[in-house]
Amino acid sequence: MKKNIVAISKRTFVLTLGVFTLFSCVSDSDSPGLEFMPDMYRSPAIETYVDYGWVKEEINVEAMMTASAKHPPIHTIPYHGKVEDLSLYLPYHRKANSFAPVTHGLQEKHGWNLSTEAGGDYFIAAEDKNPIELTSDNEKDIFKKGKELFNINCAHCHGEKGDGKGPMVESGAYLGVPDFKNLKNLPDGQVFYSIYYGKGMMGAHAPLLNKKEIWTVVHHINKLRLDDYGAGSVQEEVVSDSSTVEEAN
Amino acid sequence: MFNMGNKGLFTFLVTLFMLTAFASNAQEGESIFNSKCATCHAPHKDMTGPKLFEVRQKWEEGGAMEGSLYQWVKNWQVAAATDPYAKEVADWAPSAMTTFADLSNEQIDAIFNYVDEQPLPGAGGGESAAGGEMVASTNTQENDLGWIWYILGAVFLVVIFSVGGVKRQLQELDEDAGKEIKVGSKAWMFKNRKYIGMVGLVVVMAGVTWLLVGLNQVGVVTGYQPSQPIAFPHDKHAGINGIDCKYCHNSANKSKSAGIPTTNVCMNCHKQIQGEGDQVEKIKKIYKSAGFSPEGGGKYSGETENIVWNKVHQLPDHVYFNHSQHVEVGGIDCKQCHGDMTKQKELPRVVPVEELNKIEGNIQLTKATLTMGWCIECHGVKEVSSGPIEGKGGYYDEIHKRLLENDETLYEEYLEDGKVTVDELGGWECAKCHY
Numbered sequence: 001m002k003k004n005i006v007a008i009s010k011r012t013f014v015l016t017l018g019v020f021t022l023f024s025c026v027s028d029s030d031s032p033g034l035e036f037m038p039d040m041y042r043s044p045a046i047e048t049y050v051d052y053g054w055v056k057e058e059i060n061v062e063a064m065m066t067a068s069a070k071h072p073p074i075h076t077i078p079y080h081g082k083v084e085d086l087s088l089y090l091p092y093h094r095k096a097n098s099f100a101p102v103t104h105g106l107q108e109k110h111g112w113n114l115s116t117e118a119g120g121d122y123f124i125a126a127e128d129k130n131p132i133e134l135t136s137d138n139e140k141d142i143f144k145k146g147k148e149l150f151n152i153n154c155a156h157c158h159g160e161k162g163d164g165k166g167p168m169v170e171s172g173a174y175l176g177v178p179d180f181k182n183l184k185n186l187p188d189g190q191v192f193y194s195i196y197y198g199k200g201m202m203g204a205h206a207p208l209l210n211k212k213e214i215w216t217v218v219h220h221i222n223k224l225r226l227d228d229y230g231a232g233s234v235q236e237e238v239v240s241d242s243s244t245v246e247e248a249n
Numbered sequence: 250m251f252n253m254g255n256k257g258l259f260t261f262l263v264t265l266f267m268l269t270a271f272a273s274n275a276q277e278g279e280s281i282f283n284s285k286c287a288t289c290h291a292p293h294k295d296m297t298g299p300k301l302f303e304v305r306q307k308w309e310e311g312g313a314m315e316g317s318l319y320q321w322v323k324n325w326q327v328a329a330a331t332d333p334y335a336k337e338v339a340d341w342a343p344s345a346m347t348t349f350a351d352l353s354n355e356q357i358d359a360i361f362n363y364v365d366e367q368p369l370p371g372a373g374g375g376e377s378a379a380g381g382e383m384v385a386s387t388n389t390q391e392n393d394l395g396w397i398w399y400i401l402g403a404v405f406l407v408v409i410f411s412v413g414g415v416k417r418q419l420q421e422l423d424e425d426a427g428k429e430i431k432v433g434s435k436a437w438m439f440k441n442r443k444y445i446g447m448v449g450l451v452v453v454m455a456g457v458t459w460l461l462v463g464l465n466q467v468g469v470v471t472g473y474q475p476s477q478p479i480a481f482p483h484d485k486h487a488g489i490n491g492i493d494c495k496y497c498h499n500s501a502n503k504s505k506s507a508g509i510p511t512t513n514v515c516m517n518c519h520k521q522i523q524g525e526g527d528q529v530e531k532i533k534k535i536y537k538s539a540g541f542s543p544e545g546g547g548k549y550s551g552e553t554e555n556i557v558w559n560k561v562h563q564l565p566d567h568v569y570f571n572h573s574q575h576v577e578v579g580g581i582d583c584k585q586c587h588g589d590m591t592k593q594k595e596l597p598r599v600v601p602v603e604e605l606n607k608i609e610g611n612i613q614l615t616k617a618t619l620t621m622g623w624c625i626e627c628h629g630v631k632e633v634s635s636g637p638i639e640g641k642g643g644y645y646d647e648i649h650k651r652l653l654e655n656d657e658t659l660y661e662e663y664l665e666d667g668k669v670t671v672d673e674l675g676g677w678e679c680a681k682c683h684y
Contacts, residue, residue: 012412013448016405028472028596032563048506049560065555103297105513105539105549123414135494152493157518164284165490173522174490176287200288200297200347203517210497211608 073091074111078210087133088212094121096197096204120194130191132215134231143230146220149213153205162224174200180225191218260340274355275640278363281356285349292367295546296521301340301364308334323355324348341546473558474598479531481596488591494583495576502577503571508559512539520547561597562619569682579631579671583610586618629675632668 030170046052046067053064072078077149079089095113097120098108106112109247115121123228159166162180169177195214198204251417282290289297291531308318313334321328321335328335437446486492495501500508504637515535522541536543540550564570575581584590588600602618605611612630616622652660663673675681 005419006444008412008416010444010448012409013418016409029472029478032470032473032475034463036467042677045566047566049509049558051504051560064557090575102548105541105551107517107549109551125678129396130455152495153499156490156492166356167489169490169517174518175291176283176289178284178288182284201521202288203513203520205517207511208496 015239070231071110081212085212088215089210092196092206092211094125094128094193094196096120100197100204104204106197106204120197122190123194125189126187128187128192130215130218132186132191132212132219134219136231139231140218142219146218146223147216148214149209150220153208154217162221180221184225188218188222191221255357274362277356278359278361281352282360283348284362286351289346292364292668293366293369295544297546298346299316299338299546300307301361302367303365305361305365319354322352323350325426325493358647424587469620470563470599471601471618472599474596475561475594479534483590483593493588501572501583503573505572507572512553514555515539515543561599564619566603568621569684575622579633581631582610585609624682625672625677628671633671633674 006048025136051064052067053060053062063113075091077089077091081089086214091113095115096104096119098113098114099118100106100120101108102112102197108114133141150158155166156168157174158164158180159165160179164177164179166177192214194202195209195217196204196206196211205214219229278668286298286301290301290304293300305318311334314332317328317332318336319329321338325335325339325348325368329339330336335485467564488492493636497505497510497514499514500506516539519532519535520541520543522532534556535541538556539555540554541554542548542550576583585605586600587597588605590597602614602616602623604615607616614623614625614626614630616626648659653665656661663669670676
């Protein structure tokens with residue numbers, strides 16, 4: 001009888017231990033786990049996306065919404081780069097059409113330059129020339145950069161070839177993307193205006209790309225819609241360049 | 250006779266011509282509609298422009314002047330000036346329609362013929378409902394898994410209590426039998442000291458191991474997957490729809506932070522895509538944040554609201570990490586650290602290193618994700634020369650030059666294994682990441 005008691009109590013002990021071990025393994029995916037020193041994670045130096053509303057177990061909604069990831073101050077120029085490019089960082093002088101706040105959400109309080117006319121400066125923008133001039137020296141780099149930017153920011157709708165058949169359109173999620181080949185006569189300035197302020201269903205892309213990047217993309221779009229675009233015949237040059245480099249190596 | 254035959258032949262030819270014309274007409278209508286109109290118009294849904302299904306009948310019934318619809322397509326401002334009905338239509342939405350002066354009346358008719366042929370989207374509703382059910386059932390399955398633990402716990406508790414009860418009953422039985430065995434715990438432990446000792450040893454060892462393992466987990470956040478205000482499906486956006494990571498996280502190659510997209514980036518596509526089934530509620534949260542109402546072609550109210558996302562990858566304040574240095578200069582693919590988001594069906598999370606190693610093209614590492622060992626290990630393996638520094642490597646060219654000028658033997662030492670890794674260019678210096 002005593003042996004039975006011993007055996008039973010032993011089993012009970014093992015079972016209890018097992019249950020506790022199992023329960024201790026169930027983790028909460030909403031909790032980041034133990035922190036060694038929480039104040040090292042939330043310091044007074046303001047970092048993006050750190051929740052400064054949460055200080056010493058008190059929540060401050062105002063700080064939560066405003067302390068990190070802010071808009072840049074209105075009418076300031078984000079400038080980093082070469083002095084020659086300075087003009088490209090100045091504000092865009094063409095105004096958005098007067099209904100852009102309603103159709104595209106471009107509010108004056110966020111620093112958008114709005115016109116009082118329904119057409120905006122879209123038609124005058126046709127006069128604008130691309131400030132990044134193509135020469136036979138720089139066009140290879142510009143086309144390379146333009147293609148890179150286009151593939152990141154535009155190709156999911158417009159397609160890598162600019163035929164309006166990007167993966168978004170192919171999957172059936174999005175409709176009505178034009179083929180650039182049908183827009184051969186659209187002036188550069190209006191292409192820029194449409195990317196900057198958005199047009200129709202397309203939203204404004206100025207928050208994603210700066211003026212220099214948009215003009216670089218305009219070069220790439222021209223290459224997609226026009227057959228012989230560029231200062232020299234770039235395609236043959238690229239091929240011969242890479243082969244000569246390989247030979248030299 | 251001849252006349253009759255001629256007439257018959259004529260009618261036949263005319264019918265044939267009309268039939269072929271209609272077939273090509275519908276095709277032409279489709280291609281023109283898709284390239285020129287579909288950006289703003291849909292057959293059955295108001296978008297930037299109103300829905301176009303049976304718009305000719307609508308204008309006729311509304312009392313529009315004959316031909317003013319064609320004039321409208323060619324140049325809406327001219328039509329609005331002459332026809333009062335067109336003037337009303339102009340007030341439907343504030344956006345101005347593009348003028349299509351090059352379209353002929355036949356082409357415009359072809360477009361409307363094509364639009365009127367489009368069936369109402371009814372079949373899609375059933376599918377989406379089925380999809381919703383599937384989602385619901387998987388959710389309950391997950392909940393079932395949670396219940397298993399409660400049931401198991403309850404079973405164990407019952408077992409423990411019943412075993413305790415049996416033990417007490419046996420004791421009472423023993424006492425009833427008149428045998429005076431005092432089951433004093435000390436005496437019992439002394440009698441069974443061998444077993445107690447062994448069990449004690451196991452308990453102490455388990456305790457120490459648990460403590461050490463636990464201490465190793467402090468500050469390591471593998472498996473952290475906070476719930477988010479919108480359960481964003483990365484597999485749909487980056488996978489099926491092929492959107493580049495850097496379109497939404499657009500400061501990854503420009504700044505320290507990769508950036509959580511503002512809702513205006515969402516709106517670039519979701520102005521049109523309003524979702525089906527359970528997606529509708531999620532997309533409504535975007536609309537609320539952007540101050541957008543999709544009715545009547547879509548209007549922004551200007552009253553925006555923040556969405557408060559939960560940060561997944563937390564680094565302590567004493568660690569400096571810069572996305573642009575890794576993405577732009579180092580040429581590291583996002584999936585090296587974040588995993589393959591094109592297949593991530595759930596919320597984003599801290600991915601364990603074993604899963605990162607399974608992804609093709611990733612550098613194979615052993616240390617736990619987001620630990621210092623992980624960073625250091627990668628800096629010791631990643632070759633700088635294999636990155637895209639050619640052409641933009643002014644900084645690295647300078648370092649190579651200075652190395653050659655200052656100490657040529659050191660430079661040769663670096664190149665002994667035929668590669669230059671990040672640590673050889675100072676990637677292991679404390680001040681690179683700690684300041």
